[in-house]
Amino acid sequence: MTRAEDASVTRERILSHAGGLFADGGFDAVSIADIASAAGISTGLVYYHFKDKQTLYETAVREGVHLLEEAAVATLGADAEPAERLRRFVASYMRLLEGQPALMRLLIRSVSDLGGPAPGHVLMRSAAIVDRLRTVLEEGIAAGAFRQVDAQMAATALFALINTLMTARVLDTPLGQSTTADVDTQAAFMTDLFFEGIAECS
Secondary structure (H helix, E strand, O other), X not given: OOHHHHHHHHHHHHHHHHHHHHHHHOOOOOOHHHHHHHHOOOHHHHHHHOOOHHHHHHHHHHHHHHHHHHHHHHHHOOOOOHHHHHXXXXXHHHHHHHHOHHHHHHHHHXXXXXXXXXXXXXXXXXXXXXXXXXXXXXXXXXXXXXXXXXXXXXXXXXXXXXXXXXXXHHOOOOOHHHOOOOHHHHHHHXXXXXXXXXXXXX
């Protein structure tokens, strides 16, 4: 492994452990020493990669949101019918968050702490995903696949629907415990439920 590859691995290890700690404890409760200890490295090495705790926190949040945006770009920008692209997005988005529960907890914590370092970025990037959903819905409406609805409101509703479900799953709330269905089954159900309200009646 080259020095650059080793540095990249160390950086990712720092981000992974920092993200988990911030997700569980919040920005104020976690120190650089906590992160270094969890990652099995010195505090100096953390500071080598990140200027300070706020930079590390913001980077963890930004890179987490970037993963969600990549899922949106890959599925909603695919060469497929609008309904199929929406189905792929919901399944991909939910699988991603199911596989990285700490990421969902970190994003929830970051937007609930309005005085913290990163809520604006998460909200802005979430709006960008909703905008992509709106564009696909508008294509479906123009093609006659969906009823004439307010595409912006429909996109917001779909995004809220899946995020509410994933929040319940990763936080292990009573709502999340109310079903034993796996994430793919729930994704299909949520998409079908959504389409029943917008699909053109024959």
